[in-house]
Amino acid sequence: MKIDTLVVHADLFTMAGQGVGFIDDGAVAINGNKIVAVGASNELLKDYAADEVIDATGMMVLPGFVDCHMHTSLAIFRGLAQDTNAWMHKGIGPFVPFINEVSELAGSRMNILEALAAGTTTFCDYSSPILDIAAFFKKIGARARLTTSIKEVPPVKHKLKEHDLYPFDPAIGERTLSENLELVERWHGAEDNRITAMLGPQCPDQLSKELMLKVREIAKAKNLKLHMHVAQGDRETKQMLGRYQKRPIAFLDEIGYLDESLIAVHLTDATEEEARYVAKSGASMVVCSGSIGIIDGVVPPAVPFMEAGGTVGLGTDQAAGNNCNQIINEMKLTSLFNKIKYQDPEKLPAWKALRMATIEGARAVGIGDEVGSLESGKKADLIFIDLKAKTMLPVFKTPMRNHVPNLVYSARGHEICRVMVDGKTLYQDGKYLTVDEAEIIADCQMIANQISGSVSEENFAITTSATFMKEGKL
Amino acid sequence: MKIDTLVVHADLFTMAGQGVGFIDDGAVAINGNKIVAVGASNELLKDYAADEVIDATGMMVLPGFVDCHMHTSLAIFRGLAQDTNAWMHKGIGPFVPFINEVSELAGSRMNILEALAAGTTTFCDYSSPILDIAAFFKKIGARARLTTSIKEVPPVKHKLKEHDLYPFDPAIGERTLSENLELVERWHGAEDNRITAMLGPQCPDQLSKELMLKVREIAKAKNLKLHMHVAQGDRETKQMLGRYQKRPIAFLDEIGYLDESLIAVHLTDATEEEARYVAKSGASMVVCSGSIGIIDGVVPPAVPFMEAGGTVGLGTDQAAGNNCNQIINEMKLTSLFNKIKYQDPEKLPAWKALRMATIEGARAVGIGDEVGSLESGKKADLIFIDLKAKTMLPVFKTPMRNHVPNLVYSARGHEICRVMVDGKTLYQDGKYLTVDEAEIIADCQMIANQISGSVSEENFAITTSATFMKEGKL
Numbered sequence: 001m002k003i004d005t006l007v008v009h010a011d012l013f014t015m016a017g018q019g020v021g022f023i024d025d026g027a028v029a030i031n032g033n034k035i036v037a038v039g040a041s042n043e044l045l046k047d048y049a050a051d052e053v054i055d056a057t058g059m060m061v062l063p064g065f066v067d068c069h070m071h072t073s074l075a076i077f078r079g080l081a082q083d084t085n086a087w088m089h090k091g092i093g094p095f096v097p098f099i100n101e102v103s104e105l106a107g108s109r110m111n112i113l114e115a116l117a118a119g120t121t122t123f124c125d126y127s128s129p130i131l132d133i134a135a136f137f138k139k140i141g142a143r144a145r146l147t148t149s150i151k152e153v154p155p156v157k158h159k160l161k162e163h164d165l166y167p168f169d170p171a172i173g174e175r176t177l178s179e180n181l182e183l184v185e186r187w188h189g190a191e192d193n194r195i196t197a198m199l200g201p202q203c204p205d206q207l208s209k210e211l212m213l214k215v216r217e218i219a220k221a222k223n224l225k226l227h228m229h230v231a232q233g234d235r236e237t238k239q240m241l242g243r244y245q246k247r248p249i250a251f252l253d254e255i256g257y258l259d260e261s262l263i264a265v266h267l268t269d270a271t272e273e274e275a276r277y278v279a280k281s282g283a284s285m286v287v288c289s290g291s292i293g294i295i296d297g298v299v300p301p302a303v304p305f306m307e308a309g310g311t312v313g314l315g316t317d318q319a320a321g322n323n324c325n326q327i328i329n330e331m332k333l334t335s336l337f338n339k340i341k342y343q344d345p346e347k348l349p350a351w352k353a354l355r356m357a358t359i360e361g362a363r364a365v366g367i368g369d370e371v372g373s374l375e376s377g378k379k380a381d382l383i384f385i386d387l388k389a390k391t392m393l394p395v396f397k398t399p400m401r402n403h404v405p406n407l408v409y410s411a412r413g414h415e416i417c418r419v420m421v422d423g424k425t426l427y428q429d430g431k432y433l434t435v436d437e438a439e440i441i442a443d444c445q446m447i448a449n450q451i452s453g454s455v456s457e458e459n460f461a462i463t464t465s466a467t468f469m470k471e472g473k474l
Numbered sequence: 475m476k477i478d479t480l481v482v483h484a485d486l487f488t489m490a491g492q493g494v495g496f497i498d499d500g501a502v503a504i505n506g507n508k509i510v511a512v513g514a515s516n517e518l519l520k521d522y523a524a525d526e527v528i529d530a531t532g533m534m535v536l537p538g539f540v541d542c543h544m545h546t547s548l549a550i551f552r553g554l555a556q557d558t559n560a561w562m563h564k565g566i567g568p569f570v571p572f573i574n575e576v577s578e579l580a581g582s583r584m585n586i587l588e589a590l591a592a593g594t595t596t597f598c599d600y601s602s603p604i605l606d607i608a609a610f611f612k613k614i615g616a617r618a619r620l621t622t623s624i625k626e627v628p629p630v631k632h633k634l635k636e637h638d639l640y641p642f643d644p645a646i647g648e649r650t651l652s653e654n655l656e657l658v659e660r661w662h663g664a665e666d667n668r669i670t671a672m673l674g675p676q677c678p679d680q681l682s683k684e685l686m687l688k689v690r691e692i693a694k695a696k697n698l699k700l701h702m703h704v705a706q707g708d709r710e711t712k713q714m715l716g717r718y719q720k721r722p723i724a725f726l727d728e729i730g731y732l733d734e735s736l737i738a739v740h741l742t743d744a745t746e747e748e749a750r751y752v753a754k755s756g757a758s759m760v761v762c763s764g765s766i767g768i769i770d771g772v773v774p775p776a777v778p779f780m781e782a783g784g785t786v787g788l789g790t791d792q793a794a795g796n797n798c799n800q801i802i803n804e805m806k807l808t809s810l811f812n813k814i815k816y817q818d819p820e821k822l823p824a825w826k827a828l829r830m831a832t833i834e835g836a837r838a839v840g841i842g843d844e845v846g847s848l849e850s851g852k853k854a855d856l857i858f859i860d861l862k863a864k865t866m867l868p869v870f871k872t873p874m875r876n877h878v879p880n881l882v883y884s885a886r887g888h889e890i891c892r893v894m895v896d897g898k899t900l901y902q903d904g905k906y907l908t909v910d911e912a913e914i915i916a917d918c919q920m921i922a923n924q925i926s927g928s929v930s931e932e933n934f935a936i937t938t939s940a941t942f943m944k945e946g947k948l
Contacts, residue, residue, distance in 0.1 A: 019947030078868065297818050350557060388915055395922065396553070399940070414886065469874060474879075
């Protein structure tokens, strides 16, 4: 059979089945944007004649990573919100008044390049300006599953007293909902379903019960997922107790939010029991270990969620807090944080972390039938890892394979030598094939220089790191 | 004044003083293997005429990292000992009978390349065959501070019952001590003090009190540091309680080991009170966060050690457990693990982690007068970081600098574009200038293939990951 591309001689990790689905000297046959066969190289070489044969000798090939939750536009603030107990207020707070859609898009584009080169092929981006970001995803060729924030709280939160409930402004709710619906209208299913949309009620405390119910109705009618921050922290829990006398999970249960259409992000402040309850409802979880570790010092309950039968994907969240958007980093941190949390080095082994980064992540965001493993009929989203990179050396195949522990615990991203989405190579050997990297980098730095020049000492005075700067420590 | 090298126009972080010692548009004047001046570019350009002027525009320049504790030769087993509660027995155990000095050296050489490219300039290597490794350090040009293991326990430990005390064989003690002394004799102070040696009593439970006292006397007479694993875990504590009815720290105190000549590595099983006690004695600590996190699920007491006034450096330990030997990784994990341990995002900020990786680490291993900061009179060990790397973008200089948080929390190693030791560039833009990378990589893989072919199913049967392999999960 005549096809477009045949990848051969790979150390192939398909992620099919219950483990990592290893095939020695493996091959993947690709036609158009789909995988048409996966198997042994000698067999596929007999069965298929390809326009392009990619020799993956000395490479590990696996499905591209699924980043289940990210705010790419916040990357414009990378490195400004760490080591503080209030990253949003004290970290990026002083800078927020000086950004606009142009600077957000500049941060977003740079961040997408970063993540793509580190193996992310599916981006669940929860950002603005989402229509421009969608257009960038169309251009760069990556898979995107997009959301905008639906909320009703005016931007005055930090002026409230601690026990005040947030005010809700229904006009903001209507506007943000219609923005999300415009995203759905214009992009859901675009590029042969490479770009899709979800609805994004921000979190239980930032929009009214009425609006939450309305969003849920729309989601059911249009068969859309709800991508929502849930049990983010004590601030949210206090708001929910104050307004409804219920903790976030109990409230969501009451209003019918806990089912398979919900993607519950974070669960930072959820108890293990609450996590298990959400898991059993059919909702999925996204754990952003790096982000929540750095901004809250907390390890969210992903392990009990999985043990209760729930599906958990990984998210990098936002670079302003987390600093980086690289799924290898999230695999390692998720595994290590949980070993420490339970003081058990056997907790969350490398192969489980890799499943969370691929097939489980794809399932968590509702596209497990399309991506997350290399199987016939799925989309051809593949990444290639150079096994001559020193961080992957030496390679053992028998009696034990060390590819997966080395990928999860040793690799740092630069080992990825080719990234393919929908059968097209987007990145290879350090070069981006569909966009102009130098222009994107220069643009991002120029915008940062403009913001830098605008932020006054007065705005800056509230940050924790300002003290460090004055003391010569930063 | 005529000099060899002048580095100009850097975003310079000297690590002098109490913080990071930032100098905007900074310069470093180097003659021979020493720094002769540090200051503003315009001033140094007036004062010095250099054979080579290195334009560091768009680069962060800082002292090279000090890796205070590593076993480079174990890198031959990378990826074979994770996700198990007994990394030594169940992880590398089945492979150990099949290695020799040739394979250890092959692992060591590959590992040293890995760490050098990731910014390590000082290697406190605790390995064998140490004389060959020393010769490799001479060739590659990195700074090395070497140790071998002095111990008396024959290699039969896992056949003992749980409460049996290890047997001691004085002949092994004499042999291992004389090996360490041969290292001192042949290499201490070599290459204009670029290569130095320490004494390595393995840990309190693996040699007799008599030998420990003898080693201490030699250390005092020869003015050598004692590089020792201390309070490594419950196995060691049990041995010490069984043999001396004392916990490790109390025993070391009794025999006069707790003073400024001791480098206490790990302290995994030390209480916070014990850690403070060791700190006050003048001994230093090395924390190997990645290694102890992955193999024990524990965060050692580095924070109370520092709060008690002690000096703490970072170590990567061994790749068989930790998987990688990269100090950026250790900075990030040390900061994040402690934020989680204390559930406090302000704990161990990025600038403190960077000090541990440079000047505090240098002090911890007794060479703080020579390296660890960029100051006149110190050795010229510098690393250069490309600020156009996306993981470092965008760069903010005012009103807040984000270089250090981005280096600690976002960078992954490949941002390092030049590594200099003793004023000589050893690595630049992905190329090693003093050794043949391809030959070292090929040699390491060939040796691994030989080991792979030797390990039988029977030996392999004890590993945890063997189960994963059989289940198709690895």
